[in-house]
Structure formats: structure tokens, C-alpha cells
Amino acid sequence: MKSLENIIPKLVIAPGLVLGFAFIYGFMVWNGVLSVTASRMLPSYDEFVGLEQYVRLWEMDRWRLALKNLGIFSVLYVGGSMALGMGLAIFLDQKVRLEGVLRTVYLYPMALSFIVTGTAWKWMLNPSLGLEKLMHDLGWASFSFDWLVQSDTAIYCVVIAGIWQSAGFAMALSLAGLRGIDDSIIKAAQMDGASLPRIYWRIILPILRPVVFSTVLVLSHLSIKSFDLVMALTAGGPGYASDVPATFMYVMSFTRGQIGLGAASATMMLATVAAIVVPYLYSELRTKPHER
Amino acid sequence: MLKLSKLAAAVALVVATSAAMAGEVEVLHYWTSGGEAKSVAELKKIMQAKGHTWKDFAVAGGGGDNAATVLKSRVVSGNPPAAAQIKGPAIQEWASEGVLANLDATAKAEKWDNLLPGVVADVMKYKGNYVAAPVNVHRVNWMWANAAVLKKAGVSGAPKTWDEFFAAADKVKKAGLIAVAHGGQNWQDFTTFESVVLGVGGAKFYNDALIKLDPKALTSDTMKKSLETFRKIKSYTDPASPGRDWNLATAMVIQEKAAFQFMGDWAKGEFSAAGKVPGKDYICAAAPGTANAYTFNVDSFAMFKLKDAGAQKAQGDLAASIMGTEFQEVFNLNKGSIPVRLNMSMAKFDDCAKLSSKDFVDTAKTGGLVPSVAHGMAIKPAAEGAIKDAVSQFWNDDKISIASGLANIAKAAATK
Numbered sequence: 148m149k150s151l152e153n154i155i156p157k158l159v160i161a162p163g164l165v166l167g168f169a170f171i172y173g174f175m176v177w178n179g180v181l182s183v184t185a186s187r188m189l190p191s192y193d194e195f196v197g198l199e200q201y202v203r204l205w206e207m208d209r210w211r212l213a214l215k216n217l218g219i220f221s222v223l224y225v226g227g228s229m230a231l232g233m234g235l236a237i238f239l240d241q242k243v244r245l246e247g248v249l250r251t252v253y254l255y256p257m258a259l260s261f262i263v264t265g266t267a268w269k270w271m272l273n274p275s276l277g278l279e280k281l282m283h284d285l286g287w288a289s290f291s292f293d294w295l296v297q298s299d300t301a302i303y304c305v306v307i308a309g310i311w312q313s314a315g316f317a318m319a320l321s322l323a324g325l326r327g328i329d330d331s332i333i334k335a336a337q338m339d340g341a342s343l344p345r346i347y348w349r350i351i352l353p354i355l356r357p358v359v360f361s362t363v364l365v366l367s368h369l370s371i372k373s374f375d376l377v378m379a380l381t382a383g384g385p386g387y388a389s390d391v392p393a394t395f396m397y398v399m400s401f402t403r404g405q406i407g408l409g410a411a412s413a414t415m416m417l418a419t420v421a422a423i424v425v426p427y428l429y430s431e432l433r434t435k436p437h438e439r
Numbered sequence: 440m441l442k443l444s445k446l447a448a449a450v451a452l453v454v455a456t457s458a459a460m461a462g463e464v465e466v467l468h469y470w471t472s473g474g475e476a477k478s479v480a481e482l483k484k485i486m487q488a489k490g491h492t493w494k495d496f497a498v499a500g501g502g503g504d505n506a507a508t509v510l511k512s513r514v515v516s517g518n519p520p521a522a523a524q525i526k527g528p529a530i531q532e533w534a535s536e537g538v539l540a541n542l543d544a545t546a547k548a549e550k551w552d553n554l555l556p557g558v559v560a561d562v563m564k565y566k567g568n569y570v571a572a573p574v575n576v577h578r579v580n581w582m583w584a585n586a587a588v589l590k591k592a593g594v595s596g597a598p599k600t601w602d603e604f605f606a607a608a609d610k611v612k613k614a615g616l617i618a619v620a621h622g623g624q625n626w627q628d629f630t631t632f633e634s635v636v637l638g639v640g641g642a643k644f645y646n647d648a649l650i651k652l653d654p655k656a657l658t659s660d661t662m663k664k665s666l667e668t669f670r671k672i673k674s675y676t677d678p679a680s681p682g683r684d685w686n687l688a689t690a691m692v693i694q695e696k697a698a699f700q701f702m703g704d705w706a707k708g709e710f711s712a713a714g715k716v717p718g719k720d721y722i723c724a725a726a727p728g729t730a731n732a733y734t735f736n737v738d739s740f741a742m743f744k745l746k747d748a749g750a751q752k753a754q755g756d757l758a759a760s761i762m763g764t765e766f767q768e769v770f771n772l773n774k775g776s777i778p779v780r781l782n783m784s785m786a787k788f789d790d791c792a793k794l795s796s797k798d799f800v801d802t803a804k805t806g807g808l809v810p811s812v813a814h815g816m817a818i819k820p821a822a823e824g825a826i827k828d829a830v831s832q833f834w835n836d837d838k839i840s841i842a843s844g845l846a847n848i849a850k851a852a853a854t855k
Contacts, residue, residue, distance in 0.1 A: 187821070188532050189515060208847075209828055275679030296623075296681040298836040385623055385681040386831035401511075402504045403824040404532065 175417065182410035190406055200411040210412065213390040216302045217419075220309070220391065221370040227310040228366055229359065232317025237347065239318070240325045250322070253315040261312065265379025268308040269295070298388035301381050305373075305389055308380055313369070317362050324358035325351065364427060371420055392416050462749030464757050465494040466740070467513075467523040469506040473712065478773040485760045491753045496520055514538055519743035521754050525571065526739050527562060527816040533741060534565035540742040540751070542569040545758045554762065554780045556803040559737055562816065571741040572758040575767075575776035578795045579703040579734040579811040580634045583689070583710070584722040588616055588698045597724035601638060601668050604699075604727045608675045611698040619672055620688040620697035623681035625831040627688075629813035631701045632669055632830050638728030639665045642807045645732070649826075650810065650817045652852040658845055666833065666841050673834060681835065692721070701726055703736060703814070707775040707791055723791035725798070732807040733798050736814035737779060825851035 182201070185194040204210050235253055239246055256264065271277040272295040282290035294300035328351060336346045352359075374393035377383060383390040383398070390398075392412060400409025464486060470479045476497075483493040498506040503524065510523050514536075525533060533539055546552070546569040552560065555573065563571045584597055589607070592614040598604040608618035621627065637645045640661040647656035656662065677697075680688070689709040691697040700706065707723065715721050725732075740761060742754045760766050767778035772787060777796045785796050802808040810816035812823060829851040833844040 188529075189511065189536055269682075273679055275677065293678055296678055298832075382624075382682060384625075384831075385835035386625065386628075387828055388832070388835060398824070401508045402820075404529075404820040405824075 178410050178413050178417075181406060182414050184407055186406040186410070188404035188406070196407070200407045201415075204408060204411045204415070209387050209390060210392075210395060212387065213392050213395040216389060217371065217391050219302055220306055220373065221367060223303070223306045224309045224313070224370050224373075225363055225366045227306065228313040228317045229362060231310060231314040232319075232362070233321045233359075235314065235318040236321035236325055239322055250319070253318050255315065256312045257316045257319075259312065261373075261376040262379045264308050264312045265376045268304065268311070269380050272304050272307075295381065296385060298385050301385060301389040305377055305380055309370070309373070309376055312376075313366060317366070320358055320362050321355065324355045328354055364423070367423055368420060371416065371423075392419075462747060462751070462753035463492040463494055464522060464750065464753045465496050465520040466757075467496045467498065467506060467510055467520040468740075469498055469503045469524060471497050471499040473708075475774060478770045481769045481773070482757075482760065482766060485763070485766055486753070486757060489756050489760070491756060514743070519745070521745060521750055522740045522742050522757055524738065525741040526737060527810070527814070528819050529815065530562065530571045530739065530741050531565050532819075534570050538743055539565065539570040540744045540754060542572065542742060542755075542758050545569075545572075545755045549759055549762055551762060554782075556781065556799075556808065558803070558808055558810070559735070559779060562737060562810070563739060571739040572761040573779040574738045574740065574761055575771050575774060576779045576795075576799060577703045577705060577736040577738070577776045577814075578798070579630060579736050579814060580637055580726045580729045580732065581702060581704055581706070581791075582634075582724050582726045583692055583700045583702060583706055584698055584724070585692045585695055586720055586722055588614075588692075588695050589722070591695075592616065592698065594698075597722050598727055599730070601635075601727045605671065605675075608699070612675065616695075617677045617691065617697040618675035618699060620691040620700045621673075621676040621680045622683035622685045622688040623835065624684070625827045626813050627685055627702070628831045628834045629827050630703065630811075631672060632665075632834075633734060633811060633813050634701050634726035634729060635669045635672070636662070636665045637732050637734060637809070638726055639668055642732045642802075642809055645734075645809050649812045652818065652822065654849055654852070657849040657852055662845060662848075663841055666844050669830075669834065670837070670841070673837075703811075704775050704777075704791065704795060707789075711775070717789050717791045723794070730798075731802065731805070732809065733802040734809055734811040735799070736811045736816055738776075822852060822854045825854040 180192070181190055183195060183197060184190070184192055185196045185199075186192075239250060243249065272292070274280070274291075274293040274296060279290060279292050282292075295304045332350060332354075333346060336350055341349070372393055373391055374397065377389060377391050377394050381389040383394045392415065396409050396412045396416065399405040399412060466479075466482075468479060470476060479495075479497075483495065486493050498509050506524065507529075510520070510525075513519055514533075519538060530539075551569065555563070559573060559576070560569075563569055563573055582597065588611065589595075589597075592607070592611040594607040594610050598607045611618040621631065633645070633649060636649060640648065644656060644661055647653045648659075648662060685702055685706070686709055688697075688700055689702065689706045690713075692700050693710060693713045693715060704723075707717070710717070710721050717723055724730075740757070742758060745751055745754065762780060764778075764780065764783060767780050767783060768787065771778050771792070775792075777785075777788070777792050777799060781800065785793050788796070799808070812818060812826070815823060817823075818826075826848060829844075829847040833839050833847065839847070
């Protein structure tokens with residue numbers, strides 16, 4: 148009996164574990180193997196080329212631009228969503244009227260897929276369809292907003308659309324955090340004569356640190372794997388000016404017949420995600436025993 | 440009991456024999472827009488008349504990129520379709536994987552070697568054996584113009600040289616209209632670019648620079664002049680062009696918002712659909728300086744190796760039907776292209792197609808018939824992609840100097 152009790156939980160977990168290993172870690176390993184082969188249109192394992200694909204990858208201007216774009220996008224997208232979300236949460240926390248309605252309004256973009264967001268913003272930011280045309284039609288002839296069609300500003304359009312989508316999510320998390328703060332702490336601070344901005348800066352934000360941390364973690368992995376938003380909004384263009392690593396990987400592996408090179412870039416992306424997630428997991432696992 | 444089993448055996452025999460005579464052809468293609476879908480339906484009808492079952496497998500989007508992705512997964516999983524729309528050097532790449540069927544028997548019976556120009560037949564062959572059947576020929580170096588807009592701007596006729604072109608474009612600009620309708624996607628950028636190279640340097644230079652990828656030609660003064668001309672064209676496009684689809688650019692010409700477009704002859708389908716008449720409402724002319732040359736884009740179906748005898752028979756019939764006069768005529772009338780089969784009557788075709796057909800035959804003799812790089816007919820996907828990137832980047836970013844544009848293209852051409 149005892150042995151059966153021991154076995155059953157293991158039996159129940161086993162299939163999931165096997166599938167998880169096969170389809171997550173198994174494919175990671177497979178991708179790694181592909182990245183050291185000369186695979187072109189179809190995977191082939193005849194020729195081992197070592198790190199040649201990685202060398203080629205880092206020699207490509209397009210890859211370096213994709214990384215630079217990822218840097219710009221991640222920093223501005225995560226920072227912008229956080230700042231805007233936190234700001235909105237603080238305003239909503241002032242016991243405003245119609246809070247429920249406002250909260251829903253800000254949170255709704257999160258319910259859309261990135262494809263919808265990208266397409267809608269593509270129309271709005273297109274100079275001959277959207278905002279610029281609207282202003283011209285209204286009589287403001289000198290108005291110009293053509294970031295979407297300029298090589299060096301297209302990536303900022305992706306940032307704008309991304310923030311619009313995710314600020315509500317950051318707001319919801321921050322608001323939940325704010326609601327969890329005991330009112331008496333704030334009252335005590337007010338009794339001591341602290342101004343409202345000071346209370347927020349010195350007391351409330353530090354209390355919210357765990358919330359901020361998890362929001363940043365979620366947003367930053369969203370930004371590294373961002374693919375659909377870029378595809379729908381700019382398709383990596385003009386030219387390849389707003390390419391990011393995920394779109395680069397897709398183009399190389401599936402349309403250019405360069406599976407080896409695509410696999411190498413996927414490995415680089417995995418390394419980037421790991422660089423963010425591993426330290427986080429490490430710190431989480433380390434602090435657990437203390438709490439117990 | 441005995442009788443029943445005999446009957447069953449007889450039924451089985453009948454089923455088996457009919458299966459051996461007629462088979463199922465699953466055809467992967469990306470012809471999904473109006474005129475194209477109609478064209479495919481014709482092929483389906485012909486195959487059904489021969490008693491085969493047609494299984495349509497259309498994958499829309501991305502100029503065939505999506506279809507190629509689906510095809511890869513099907514082939515890797517060991518379940519290829521009977522035929523798939525593949526063209527250019529991609530045919531050789533697939534053949535080198537050892538998955539394509541040999542069509543020599545059909546080709547010999549139908550005398551393909553006499554019916555196809557050598558340069559086109561070469562694309563269909565792998566190591567001397569036919570592995571794909573060509574469907575049509577598109578001319579890529581066309582320039583489309585709206586006759587009413589030209590008249591309004593005071594331009595008489597289609598410009599024949601680049602100098603004439605820029606003079607005409609200036610007049611259009613002065614008339615307050617967009618001179619060049621352009622869609623800013625990398626293959627469209629390159630469609631314009633290869634017409635410019637062909638117009639500035641001629642067919643021999645085109646061959647050296649864009650097909651043989653000779654570094655000397657790629658950094659020559661002729662190339663420099665091509666890039667200057669290419670950049671100058673950009674100043675005549677409207678700012679909203681990046682990302683625009685080609686058919687929307689064609690619509691700008693149709694709706695008299697723009698004067699010219701550089702695009703292959705599939706653009707004609709849009710004009711026809713809008714009820715416009717060639718020669719009267721719109722003008723089709725070779726891009727400036729390229730009247731004696733012809734960049735071709737040939738669509739084709741490659742056949743995959745299958746085990747089922749019925750399906751193999753169906754493949755042979757499909758290949759023969761594709762090259763048959765009946766299909767060649769109906770299909771190309773719908774699609775806007777011309778038959779790939781030489782010596783066909785062009786009576787039912789319009790003036791643009793007649794001109795295209797005449798030039799196709801003439802340039803096949805003079806050597807002016809060259810494959811289009813923009814449409815994946817000439818060089819391997821890796822180098823093609825890299826060059827397209829470099830050209831698009833140059834087109835989109837005015838801060839890149841001519842010299843560094845040259846260097847970037849030459850560097851991209853070295854991609855293996």
C-alpha cells in the first residue's frame with residue numbers, strides 16, 4: 148500500500164515531465180545541434196562546422212541592427228510601460244469616480260493580440276492614412292509625423308504600440324499592490340507631515356518592489372520574444388530597419404533557407420533570456436529557506 | 440458464402456484497377472487572388488476531365504514564403520504533396536535533397552526541349568533531367584503608365600531613356616501628382632533596382648553584376664551610375680510608400696493619382712479588373728533603356744517522388760497538361776502572363792502580352808533574355824536575400840552614401 152502511494156504521484160507527474168523535457172529542453176538541444184551544422188533549406192547533420200554559423204551571424208549588419216533594436220525596444224518598452232502603468236495606478240488609487248470603468252478602459256488593450264494592436268497602429272501611424280492625414284484634413288498643413296516610414300525612427304513606433312498594449316497590465320499589477328498596502332502606514336506618515344509625493348517615493352514604491360520586479364520580468368521576456376507586434380506593424384521595415392532577433396530568426400530559417408544561421412540566432416536569444424531569468428530564479432531559490 | 444467472397448474480390452479488383460488508372464494529385468500552390476484562383480481552377484478542370492482527383496492545397500500570403508514553410512514541414516515529415524509551386528534555383532535545392540521526381544518521360548513524349556528556350560529549360564532541370572514543369576512567363580522589366588495622367592502633365596508617350604523618364608517625372612510632379620507609385624517592400628525595391636541596372640548597364644552588365652555576382656562589375660562605375668539613378672527615382676515617390684503592397688501601388692496609377700509604376704506584368708491583371716484598356720487608358724512599355732532585354736520570372740510546378748502508381752500516373756498527366764496548349768492559353772489569359780511554350784498563337788491575347796511574347800522570342804535569340812533576381816530566378820536564396828537587404832537599406836536610408844551602398848551590395852553578394 149505504502150509503495151503504491153509513493154508511486155502514484157510519480158506516475159501522474161511523469162507524462163508531463165517527459166513531454167516537458169522532450170518538447171522544451173529536447174528542442175533546445177536540437178536547435179543547439181542545428182546551429183553547429185551547415186543546414187540550409189532542410190536540416191542536415193552530415194557536416195559539422197563548429198561555431199562558423201555564429202561567426203557569420205556576428206558579421207552580419209542585419210543581426211547587429213536587430214540586437215540594437217531589441218535594446219532600444221526592451222528598455223523603452225519595459226520602462227515606458229512600467230512608468231505609465233504605475234502613474235495610472237497611482238491616479239486610480241486616489242478614489243476617483245468611475246474607477247471601475249477607467250480601470251477596464253486601460254486594461255482592455257491587454258485583451259487584444261499583438262497582431263491587432265500592430266495592424267491598428269500601422270494604420271494610425273501611416274502618414275497618408277492616419278494621424279498625419281487627419282491633422283492635414285483638419286487644416287494643420289505643417290503637421291508631420293512620419294516615424295513609421297523613416298528608417299531610424301520606425302522602431303520607436305513599435306515601442307509606442309507596445310506601451311499602449313502593456314501599460315494597462317503594469318497598471319493592474321501595481322494597483323493590486325497599492326491596494327495591499329495598509330492605510331495606517333500612510334496615515335502615520337501624514338501625521339508626521341510627509342507630503343504626498345514624498346510618501347509615494349519613500350514609502351509606497353519601496354513596498355511595491357516585489358510587484359515592480361515581477362512586472363519587469365514578465366515585460367522583459369515579452370520584449371525579447373516580440374515577433375507578432377513587429378511583423379504586423381512594420382514587418383521589420385523600412386528595409387530591415389526595425390528587425391528584431393525573433394523576426395531575423397524567422398526570416399533566416401524559413402524564407403532564406405539558412406536553418407543553421409537561424410538556429411544560431413535562436414541560441415543567442417535563448418542566452419539573452421537565460422541571462423535575465425537565471426539570476427532571478429537563483430535569487431528566488433536562495434531566499435526561500437530564510438522565509439521558512 | 441463462397442459467392443460473397445468472390446464478389447468482394449471482384450469489387451476489390453475493380454477498385455484496385457481504377458485506382459491504378461486514375462490517381463489523386465495534391466497540388467500545393469499560392470495562387471489565391473482573383474485572376475490566379477481562376478487560372479488554377481482551369482488546371483483542376485483539365486485534370487478532372489482525365490479522371491484524376493484534384494486535392495487543392497492553397498497556402499496564401501508572403502509571395503510564396505508561407506507555402507514554402509508548409510512544404511518544408513510536409514517533406515520533412517515524409518508526406519510530400521504530388522506537386523508544389525516552386526521556382527528558380529529553389530528547384531535545384533529541392534532536387535539536391537533527392538525528393539523530386541524525374542519528368543523526363545513526359546518531357547520526351549511532349550518534346551519539351553523544342554518548346555522551351557534554353558535558359559528557361561535549364562531552370563527546370565537538375566543534372567540534365569526535368570524535375571519541374573513551367574507554367575508561364577512573366578516579364579518583370581515593365582513600366583506601367585496612366586495615359587490620362589501623362590496627358591494632363593504634358594508628357595507625350597512613354598519615356599525611352601532614364602533622362603527622358605526624369606524629365607517626364609518632373610512634369611508630373613509639377614502637375615501636382617505623384618510621379619512614381621512604389622510599394623516599399625524589399626522585393627519591390629529590387630524589382631525597380633534590377634530594371635535600373637538593366638537599363639543603365641545593359642543585359643551583359645546585368646549578367647555579370649547580378650547573376651554572376653562579379654565583384655568587379657558590382658563596384659564598377661556603371662553600378663555607381665545605377666545606384667545614383669535608383670536613388671533619384673526615390674525622390675519621385677510619395678512618403679507613405681514603405682510597406683505598401685504592389686497592388687495598392689498599381690491602384691494609385693489606375694486611379695490617376697500617380698503616373699508610373701515599375702512592376703511585372705501581373706500588374707496588368709489589376710488594370711484589366713478595373714476595366715482599363717491597354718494603349719488607351721494605360722501604357723505598358725519596357726522600363727527605360729530595357730526595350731531590347733527581358734527579365735523573366737517563370738512559375739513552375741515541381742513534382743515530388745511518390746510511391747503510389749496511380750499518383751505517379753497523375754503526376755505525368757499533370758505535367759503534360761501544364762505544358763499543353765489548352766492550359767497555357769487559358770491560364771495565361773487569366774493571369775496576365777504569356778505562355779512559356781514557344782510558337783503558340785497569341786491571337787486571343789492583348790497588345791501588352793503580344794509585345795511581351797515578341798520580345799521573349801527575340802531576346803531568347805539575342806541573349807537579352809535574363810532571369811529576374813527580384814523574383815528568385817537567378818541566385819541562391821542566401822545571397823539573394825542579403826543583396827535585397829542591402830539594396831532596400833540603400834533605398835530607404837538617404838544617409839547611406841553611394842560609395843557605402845556599393846560596398847554593402849558587393850559584401851552582400853559574397854554571402855554563401
